[in-house]
Amino acid sequence: MQIHGPALRFGIHSGQQYASFQECLGLWQRGEALGYDWISLFDHARPPLGGPDGPCLEGPTLLAALAARTSTIRCALLVSTLTWRHPAQAAAIAATIDHISGGRLEFGIGAGGPDLGYRQYGIPFPNRTERLEMLTEGCHILRSLWTRERTDFTGRHYRLQGACLQPKPLQRRLPLVIGGADPRHTLRIVAEHADIWNALAGTLESYRHRCAALAEHCAAVGRNPADIRKSITFRALLAEDSRALHDRRQAWERRHPPTSPDRREFLVLGTPEQCVERLLPYLRLGVGDFLLGARPPVDWHTVELFARQVVPALRGYAGL
Template sequence: MDAVSPAHDGHAHTLPPTRLYGDALRFGIHSGQLHGSYEICRDLWRRAEQLGYDWISLIDHLRPHLYGPDQPCFEGMTLLAALAAQTERIRCAMLVTGAMWRHPAVTAAAMATIDHVCDGRLEVGLGAGGPDLAYEQYGIPFPAAGERMDRLEETCEILRRLWTEPETTFEGRHFRLDRARLAPKPRQAHVPLVVGGSGVRRTLRTAARHADIWNTLATTTEDYGRQLAALRGHCVDVGRDEAGIRRSITFRAVLVERASGVDARSAELLRGAPDEVRAEYLSFGTPEQCVADLKPYVDLGVRDFLLAVKPPIDWQTVELMIMRVAPALREYASLREV
């Protein structure tokens, strides 16, 4: 990736254009940690690396609201450090950490530490924070969306400045730093920030100002195009070259060797799944069908395709995605560039 000089004056639009990883497609696993077993999480990360995936991430929820009050879920930051230490090549990420969980300086220090643990392979996802049973169960404040977005905006700036400046003084609406220092800095000269979300008014404006990568959950191509248009508009407003923001989607799929088996396999894997999870499925069928389903997103400029995996792990889909879908989609993308 290209090195980038951070903005020190609080105006993220002073960042020069950045082309993370060029135009190459990346395929990743958004793994979550809802399995109730560290060994399952560890083996998934190791296997994803062995299979040739480029990227793997965790969620940063404490009590995920979609799966009921008793669903097991490991704490994200400590697990990210542990799993990053179990890998050697794959990019390691949090997708995403909410602005309400930790003070930005604590997040900056934790992420800098993890970047050393994984020898400079970290990517940091940030979001305003969504529903989580922990807010009620643990008494953690959950303010209105506007305040959470304000906190996200300040968090993005604080992280970048602490990671790059010798000393940081910051006076915001929600956070204050007085001659703050962070050492050691991350191993990477420029840790990629992934801003996650689809809110066209605030989230995408934050992405335009601060993101190296913009990630959103799977949606229709029409809705994705609407979000993309909003991002472009915000980039114009803040003076940012939209080419400097890599596009990423998180999606689900059910892949089978033969189309005749997809209905039974889908029914088995989606049994009991919440509607919000079902809505994230972009493809059901053979690898060839999945390639056809994902090509329109390549045409819209998506370069990171992150397969969300929930328990129990659907190893057939995990393997077919990287062995059959990824090569075909990469060939399609390369031919479009000729």
């Protein structure tokens, strides 16, 4: 696969807040059978959504197991943070999973954000400036360890001397995904290092503003913005028609009261046709990856309607 792959890809962002491995595996294998191109976990220790004692399987360990039990779908972390582990450890984890998956890994990193694990487990949580510095240094280290025979690096947070990583990833260039939406700082790092940029879809206006900011950073570092694949994550509630939608939406509102933090992740509450209309402006802004969030309990109705009706329609609009 070339670094940017097909012009348009559709995926599931499953997370890992499942009570059992089999539950998560079922989603991954069914997503692959439905023809999705991509599926991903996050890399939280204790996600703030779901409460302080909810289930959460460990990210890279779970990803390795799921990669071994799938065969065609692209497998990803969306995203990890270097507050959990040294970038050399992250590089080795990524290279190992790339071998396990047969060259299907896309590795995501970011500056990190709220996680109950810092307090519960006593893990240090550096301030945002330090985390951004760690992210920048980590990008250099990951790419160097994946591609060079030896790596020497001296930064504020990390130091490597004659560092080796063998075996290298199977992919000639393992895709590095950087997640985040901060126009001033994170998007500068995206412009310098990312193969893929991922963010929550948010409002169309805010996303357009971020795209413009990314283009400015790319110009400053001498990079073509078209060389960075755009990826959005969102959630949806779909129903075949307006009558079915009414009933499904009422049930959704009972599960997601106005105070629910989950609400902001939902981009679409509608029919497949309305979903296509909602996503088309993002397609016109150059988005290549549309990743449907699927938290447990999985809304299989939406997952299947999206695969069977939304995906073909958007591919048609893209001329694919």
